[in-house]
Amino acid sequence: MEVDDLFQVGDSIVYPMHGAGIIKAIEEKEVSGKKQQYYVIKMLISNMQIMIPAGKILSSSVRPVTDILALKHIAHIFQHGESDRLLPWKQRYKVNTDKIKTGKMQEGAEVVRDLMRMKKEKVLNTSEKKMLDNAHEFLISELRLMKGITENQIKSFC
Structure with a gap:
């Protein structure tokens, strides 16, 4: 069985619920x-x-x-997008978990944005604190592997 040309050794990837990584080898x-x-x-x-x-x-x-070109759109969502604060925490937790599971940067940025906003208003429960920490780590790990990104751009997501 031959590996597709989809990913090559050295490619930077994102694995949902684990964050970003680098393909080090393709082994049989x-x-x-x-x-x-x-x-x-x-x-x-x-x-x-x-x-x-x-x-x-x-x-x-x-x-x-x-891609770095998508970062402007994601930064806009992160800073200006609307949060749904009216959901009960269990429902919000499920929605946020589903977003993180997609592995999409935009969805992860929304989770970080919403939970950071909530944290400024009230103390997050233990589950949401852990979710915020994990989602933030996933986001930052991907940002660190983007080509052409500056440290200041990364800090805007902190």
Whole structure:
């Protein structure tokens, strides 16, 4: 089985619920008597290395790091978008979890924006504090891998 040209060694990617990483290798491994090619990815946040079977890379929602051109739109949403503060916390938690699971930078930025705004108004519960910390780490890890981004642009998301 040959790996698609979708991702190459050295590509920066985002793995939903794990953050950004770099493809370090594409290796063939035998697991349960079956040989498969795997993407070996070094994750920025946890300093962890993960392996994803090449045949499951698309269904895992792994995507390339967002382009610097999209950052202006995402920064606008982050700073000026509307938050839905009227949802009960359990419903809000589910909506935010679903957004993070998409792995899309825009959705993650919305979660960070909304929870940061709420944190300024009141104390977040433990679950939402953890969610904010994780979503923020995912966002910053992707920003750090963007080509052409400045440290000041990264700080605007803090």
